[in-house]
Amino acid sequence: MAPGQSSSLQLPSFLHGTFRSARQKAKREGLRCGEQYQKDGTFLLPRQMVDVPPGEVVMAHDLVDFQHERPAWRLYLVSDVMSGLREAVNWQNSLLMRDAYEDFCLETAWGALHFALAQMGPVSAQRTAKRLQAVLRFWDPLEGARYLFKTLGTAQTLEELMVASCDWAMDAWCPVGDDSVRQRLEMAAERMARATREDCIEAILREMPRALAHAGKLKHGGVVADPDFQRERLNTLDSWSFDRVSAACTGHLIWLLTIWDRELEKH
Structure with a gap:
């Protein structure tokens, strides 16, 4: 105490x-x-x-x-x-x-x-x-x-x-x-x-399976579930956007997966 x-x-x-x-x-x-x-x-x-x-x-x-x-x-x-x-x-x-x-x-x-x-x-x-x-x-x-x-x-x-x-x-x-x-x-x-950006990415990747399980139906679920795709997209985030998900909170990762799914839909 x-x-x-x-x-x-x-x-x-x-x-x-x-x-x-x-x-x-x-x-x-x-x-x-x-x-x-x-x-x-x-x-x-x-x-x-x-x-x-x-x-x-x-x-x-x-x-x-x-x-x-x-x-x-x-x-x-x-x-x-x-x-x-x-x-x-x-x-x-x-x-x-x-x-x-x-x-x-x-x-x-x-x-x-x-x-x-x-x-x-x-x-x-x-x-x-x-x-x-x-x-x-x-x-x-x-x-x-x-x-x-x-x-x-x-x-x-x-x-x-x-x-x-x-x-x-x-x-x-x-x-x-x-x-x-x-x-x-x-x-x-x-x-x-004391986490570096790479530390945060590893934590996010460990939490992604749970986020995917609760994300509902994604049109491009097979793509966004790929760890290589996730790592590539995480590496392209600007500092402000990355900070917003760097804790690896499940709810925030669901939000990120939804954004990626919509971006794939546009292409």
Whole structure:
């Protein structure tokens, strides 16, 4: 545990309540922080933090939130904070502000977990590494809660949650070994943080079979499934485009496969 870090998980009070009340509070928090950002480019800490009792369930994805009238912890409503932020600045430079707010939140347990799970992007391997490293810094307090993610009625441990959301990162960047989830995430984040372009290409190629399995029907599936074709196309991407897929996130690779399939259709 990092020096000065709480041994229990603390979440902002604006993430707790019925769906309607928590969403309203999260939006107001975004407006408050957005107004501060306009003044001096900084963000405000939440007004009140609350200890989450050990074993209490935190809703980490809107897919599992069907009981809107039940007071609960709703971590995924950090997205509504960001909506308030954008509204506060009238959508001016919203991407720069989004990245700045993410960096601010990665210094907190709740922010680290939200951005690792939300996988907002596409983003580079280096930014993905920062997200995973932030979760790892807060692992001990985060381990105290249980999480509802994408499986209805099944509260998961932190390890199970990270497998459900970030197994692609471990498979692409730490594919071999019997280490724990935490150790594999540490290795994956370390390798992402210092990855060269060629390192990223190798990770992407390891993850491509899973992306292909979930990409749906592609008109030129046989061509885009060829590793030689994939490597050739990856080598032709400009730096900005390559950064967007360099983490080897499955969803971002599906997007890339779809683009390649459409390009082949034009020819």
